[in-house]
Each structure stands twice: as C-alpha cells, then as structure tokens.
Amino acid sequence: MNRFYMTVGVLAVVLGIGVFALLKTGGASAPAAAAGAPPTVVDDSFRGYTLGQENAPVEIVEYLDFECPVCATFATIQMPTITEQLINTGKARWRFRDYPLPIHKYSRFAAHAAQCAGAQGRYFAMQEQLFSHHQWAQTGKDPSSLFRDLAQAAGVDLKAYDACMEAGRYAGRIEYSRQEGDQRVVDGTPTFFANGKKLFPNLRRLPNSDDFKTIVDSIIAHTPAKPAARPARR
Amino acid sequence: MRSRQAIALLALVGLFVALYLWLHALGFGGAIKCGASGGCETVQTSPWAVFLGLPVAFYGVVGYLAILVVAIVALRPAALSQPRWSKWLVLLATVGFGFTLYLTYLELFVIQAICRWCIGSAVIITLIWIVSLFSLRSPATRIDPGASQPLRGPPA
Numbered sequence: 350m351n352r353f354y355m356t357v358g359v360l361a362v363v364l365g366i367g368v369f370a371l372l373k374t375g376g377a378s379a380p381a382a383a384a385g386a387p388p389t390v391v392d393d394s395f396r397g398y399t400l401g402q403e404n405a406p407v408e409i410v411e412y413l414d415f416e417c418p419v420c421a422t423f424a425t426i427q428m429p430t431i432t433e434q435l436i437n438t439g440k441a442r443w444r445f446r447d448y449p450l451p452i453h454k455y456s457r458f459a460a461h462a463a464q465c466a467g468a469q470g471r472y473f474a475m476q477e478q479l480f481s482h483h484q485w486a487q488t489g490k491d492p493s494s495l496f497r498d499l500a501q502a503a504g505v506d507l508k509a510y511d512a513c514m515e516a517g518r519y520a521g522r523i524e525y526s527r528q529e530g531d532q533r534v535v536d537g538t539p540t541f542f543a544n545g546k547k548l549f550p551n552l553r554r555l556p557n558s559d560d561f562k563t564i565v566d567s568i569i570a571h572t573p574a575k576p577a578a579r580p581a582r583r
Numbered sequence: 584m585r586s587r588q589a590i591a592l593l594a595l596v597g598l599f600v601a602l603y604l605w606l607h608a609l610g611f612g613g614a615i616k617c618g619a620s621g622g623c624e625t626v627q628t629s630p631w632a633v634f635l636g637l638p639v640a641f642y643g644v645v646g647y648l649a650i651l652v653v654a655i656v657a658l659r660p661a662a663l664s665q666p667r668w669s670k671w672l673v674l675l676a677t678v679g680f681g682f683t684l685y686l687t688y689l690e691l692f693v694i695q696a697i698c699r700w701c702i703g704s705a706v707i708i709t710l711i712w713i714v715s716l717f718s719l720r721s722p723a724t725r726i727d728p729g730a731s732q733p734l735r736g737p738p739a
Contacts, residue, residue, distance in 0.1 A: 353588050353658075357595060364599035371603055372611050419629055419694075452608050452627055536633045555629075555694070 391521025398472045401442035406572045407565045412448035412530045414538040415459035421483040430558035441565050447523045448530040460523045462496045465513035466505045474503035586718035590711050591654035594647045597707040601643030608638035626698040631689045646679045672715040680712040
C-alpha cells in the first residue's frame with residue numbers, strides 16, 4: 350500500500366512538471382498591446398465597423414476573436430455568400446465587435462492591429478488579411494512582424510500604424526467592446542445578434558449563410574419596408 | 584483493491600489533463616499544444632467550450648478530483664470491505680462518462696473538430712468507468728484464509 354501512495358506522489362510530481370512545462374513553452378513573450386486587459390476601459394462612442402446600408406432592416410452584430418479559428422472559417426467561407434446575398438442587397442448591415450478571449454494570447458493584439466488599420470480606413474482590408482493568413486494563430490509565436498506585413502498588404506501606412514500600435518491607442522476601446530459582450534452574455538466566438546436578439550442559442554452546429562438568410566428574410570417579412578439607400582462602408 | 588488503485592491513478596492523470604486545459608482556458612500559457620491540426624483551438628474557442636458559465640475543463644478538474652478523493656478514501660483499510668465506495672465510484676464515473684459522450688458528440692458532429700487532449704480525457708474516463716463497473720462485481724478485498732481472526736471477547 351505504501352508503494353502505491355509513493356507511486357501516486359511521484360506521478361503527481363511528474364504530471365505537475367509536465368503541465369508547468371506545457372504552459373511555460375506555450376508561446377513567446379506578448380507584445381505590449383496583447384498583454385492582458387488594459388487597466389482602463391474607454392467608451393469613445395465607437396460601436397464597431399459596419400458593412401452595409403445604414404437603413405438596412407436587419408442589423409447583425411458579430412462578436413469575434415481574431416485568433417479564433419472558427420471566426421476565421423466563418424469569415425472566409427460564409428461571409429462572401431452573406432455579403433453577396435444579404436449585405437449587398439441591402440437586407441442586412443453587419444457590425445463587427447471585438448471579443449478577445451482570454452484563452453488567446455494575441456487576439457487582443459490582432460484586434461488592435463485591425464483598429465489601427467481602421468483608423469486609416471483599412472479595417473476590412475486588414476480583417477481579410479488577418480483571417481486569410483490565419484496560420485499565425487497556430488504557431489504561438491509573436492506575430493508583431495507578420496502583422497506589419499499584413500498591414501502593408503492591406504494598404505496601411507506603416508509609420509502611422511507603428512505609432513498607433515506602440516501607443517496602444519485603441520486598447521481601451523477593445524476592452525469596452527469585450528465588456529459589452531460580457532454584458533450581452535457572449536459565451537464564445539463568433540456570437541451573433543440580429544436586431545438585438547441573440548442568435549442560435551440552441552443550434553447544434555455552426556451557423557452558415559443559409560441560416561442567416563432564413564433569419565433575415567423572416568425579420569424582413571415582419572418589418573415594414575424602408576426606402577433603399579446606397580451601400581456604405583465605414 | 585487493485586481496481587480502486589487503478590481508478591485513483593487514472594483519475595490523477597485525468598486531473599492533470601483537465602487542469603492543463605482549464606489553466607489554458609483561463610489564459611495561462613500561449614497556444615495550446617495540440618499538433619498541427621489546430622483542433623484543440625477550434626474546440627476550446629467554440630461556444631460549447633463553456634458550460635453554465637464556466638470552461639468545460641473546469642468540470643473535468645472537479646470530476647477527476649472527486650473520483651481521485653473517493654478512490655483514495657475507499658483504499659483505507661476500514662473501507663476496503665465496504666461496497667458502498669465502489670457504488671460511489673460507479674456513480675461518479677457514470678456521470679463523467681455520460682458528460683464525455685455528450686462532449687465527444689459535439690466534437691464530431693457539431694464543432695467538427697477533434698481535440699487530442701479531449702480524446703485523451705475521454706479514454707481515461709471510459710477506462711475509469713469500465714474498471715469501476717468491474718470493482719462493483721468483484722469483492723473489494725481479498726481475505727487470506729490462513730489469517731487468524733481477532734477475538735471479540737473473553738471465551739465463555
């Protein structure tokens with residue numbers, strides 16, 4: 350029996366060291382903007398970049414995490430169809446809100462890179478770069494240098510980008526968005542709301558473009574028609 | 584006794600697997616060590632990685648810890664001959680096994696991604712469940728027929 354307890358003790362020590370080593374070697378040092386939540390939350394009245402017409406009858410709000418592979422899959426596979434069927438046709442407006450998960454070391458950093466690109470009017474180009482080159486999220490390595498390359502490919506002026514990233518200019522805005530997500534009971538990414546109502550609480554699979562088309566068409570069918578306006582990106 | 588020892592050792596391994604996933608869910612460490620497939624990230628960041636407001640791995644930590652404690656308590660000399668401890672182990676293992684079946688279903692058919700750590704945990708809890716069922720069918724302790732029994736009182 351004593352030998353058994355000794356085995357338990359030795360095994361516990363070995364496993365403990367193993368877990369510590371796994372956590373220790375999980376990634377490189379984080380850049381300043383990625384090192385956890387900022388101390389202050391800033392409400393600069395910014396409520397996310399939007400895609401679509403101002404007067405679209407349906408607004409979809411997506412809480413996303415740039416390091417989340419499901420968000421990347423959704424953005425690269427489902428969004429082109431959704432853009433074509435719902436956004437370009439004026440049926441829906443899409444609002445992107447940041448919800449960096451604590452599980453991800455660089456998601457806050459990536460969100461900040463997108464916001465800095467957005468300050469130059471290149472948010473959507475940067476978002477596309479971050480999601481279409483998503484291998485960075487699997488390596489655990491510091492993506493600072495790669496993000497600069499992606500920003501350049503997105504048409505961002507690197508001097509202004511560097512200053513923005515260095516200052517952590519939008520860290521408080523991102524944290525505000527995350528806390529807003531907490532208040533709306535966002536429990537994973539991506540999480541969607543349509544005209545304020547949380548979508549797919551009981552869906553047993555990941556949503557696709559057909560699911561959104563069904564929801565948007567259903568809302569429109571029960572909403573009085575509004576005059577059309579030209580498509581807008583802001 | 585052997586089965587309870589096996590359950591304790593398996594629960595200890597499962598505890599550390601769940602502990603790693605839980606600490607990672609809390610933001611400790613960097614990218615999860617999961618091979619090149621990225622399945623663990625997909626599973627860990629999906630909406631189903633949170634259950635009743637807490638990371639799923641947290642329930643694993645609690646579950647394995649409960650099984651470990653009960654198995655250790657059941658190994659006390661006084662408890663070896665008591666079948667109720669085996670019943671407790673079966674109960675805990677069945678709850679864990681049922682929860683694991685649900686999570687594995689989500690991985691395969693809903694999230695459509697496989698997390699190696701989750702599979703490892705599923706194998707461990709399945710083994711615990713099987714061993715606990717065996718422990719229910721077999722006597723908890725072996726009685727040495729040559730051993731003398733203590734006297735319970737003065738001879739009449």
